Amino acid sequence: MILELDCGNSLIKWRVVRRHDLVTVAGGVADSDQALLTQLRASGVVDIHYCRMVSVRSEQETDALRVGLETAFPVTVHIAAPATELSGVVNGYREYQRLGMDRWLALVAGHCLAGRGCLVLDLGTAVTSDLVDAAGKHLGGYIAPGMPLMRSQLRTHTRRIRYGDDAAHEALQNLLPGQETSEAVERGCVLMLRGFVREQIDLANRLLGDDCAVYLTGGDAELVKDESARAVVLPDLVFLGLALACPIE
Numbered sequence: 001m002i003l004e005l006d007c008g009n010s011l012i013k014w015r016v017v018r019r020h021d022l023v024t025v026a027g028g029v030a031d032s033d034q035a036l037l038t039q040l041r042a043s044g045v046v047d048i049h050y051c052r053m054v055s056v057r058s059e060q061e062t063d064a065l066r067v068g069l070e071t072a073f074p075v076t077v078h079i080a081a082p083a084t085e086l087s088g089v090v091n092g093y094r095e096y097q098r099l100g101m102d103r104w105l106a107l108v109a110g111h112c113l114a115g116r117g118c119l120v121l122d123l124g125t126a127v128t129s130d131l132v133d134a135a136g137k138h139l140g141g142y143i144a145p146g147m148p149l150m151r152s153q154l155r156t157h158t159r160r161i162r163y164g165d166d167a168a169h170e171a172l173q174n175l176l177p178g179q180e181t182s183e184a185v186e187r188g189c190v191l192m193l194r195g196f197v198r199e200q201i202d203l204a205n206r207l208l209g210d211d212c213a214v215y216l217t218g219g220d221a222e223l224v225k226d227e228s229a230r231a232v233v234l235p236d237l238v239f240l241g242l243a244l245a246c247p248i249e
């Protein structure tokens with residue numbers, strides 16, 4: 001079995017895949033290292049032979065998680081490292097090490113899947129957009145606040161925007177003009193995301209041609225998928241890139 005981990009700024013996504021056919025046998029989403037270890041133990045998965053991880057957290061946090069995993073399971077954790085080139089895709093950052101590793105893995109996987117130009121949008125804590133041309137040249141991308149950041153900024157920097165998680169969830173049944181604070185904020189933020197996605201697709205059409213692939217990933221991808229009939233939601237895109245970056249030796 002292979003244990004794969006994607007540590008974002010909000011959540012740790014994990015899954016266990018079979019070594020011979022990469023079929024997923026267990027998986028989950030954890031909001032802390034401790035919750036992750038508890039979930040892994042509860043999953044009952046044994047015989048983990050290989051572990052690979054991507055993290056956008058600080059070196060200290062990433063290392064603490066690596067140690068936690070290596071203490072709990074008899075494995076070495078392989079951590080995806082920045083690169084100038086991977087699977088025929090060339091990193092477009094002036095300083096390649098500064099490109100977020102989750103972005104890098106998702107855009108490499110996107111290009112491999114598409115076999116042509118592609119736009120990769122990752123909607124998590126931040127929303128990121130990356131453009132790759134047909135030849136595998138990463139043109140660069142954009143970073144904007146995602147739902148969790150927009151929401152918390154509005155809550156922390158105003159006096160009267162206050163509502164709970166249940167109200168937030170209820171508010172997204174539709175996107176009509178909000179008639180209470182939770183609806184107004186939640187729907188407003190989703191419309192911001194959708195506008196961003198539309199802009200990115202327009203830009204990708206101009207820079208990559210309108211036959212380019214459009215891939216959506218990240219926890220909030222479903223909120224924007226109706227923006228384009230061409231957009232494909234691929235929840236596992238970062239994991240696909242992780243397998244390319246850290247193949248089993």
Ligand SMILES: Nc1ncnc2c1ncn2[C@@H]1O[C@H](COP(=O)(O)OP(=O)(O)O)[C@@H](O)[C@H]1O
Nearest residue numbers: 008009010011029123124125147148218219220
């Ligand atoms: N099972 C889930 N548990 C918690 N949050 C989820 C889940 N599925 C989707 N989400 C949403 O995903 C977002 C976080 O996305 P994610 O891609 O995990 O972010 P990051 O990579 O920055 O940690 C949150 O806004 C949350 O609303």
Ligand SMILES: CC(C)(COP(=O)(O)O)[C@@H](O)C(=O)NCCC(=O)O
Nearest residue numbers: 008009056098099100124125126143
């Ligand atoms: C942009 C990000 C914060 C996105 O993180 P996420 O929303 O997936 O948690 C992350 O990819 C990151 O820290 N990037 C480094 C800066 C950059 O890519 O330029």
Ligand SMILES: [K+]
Nearest residue numbers: 122124126128
């Ligand atoms: K993201």
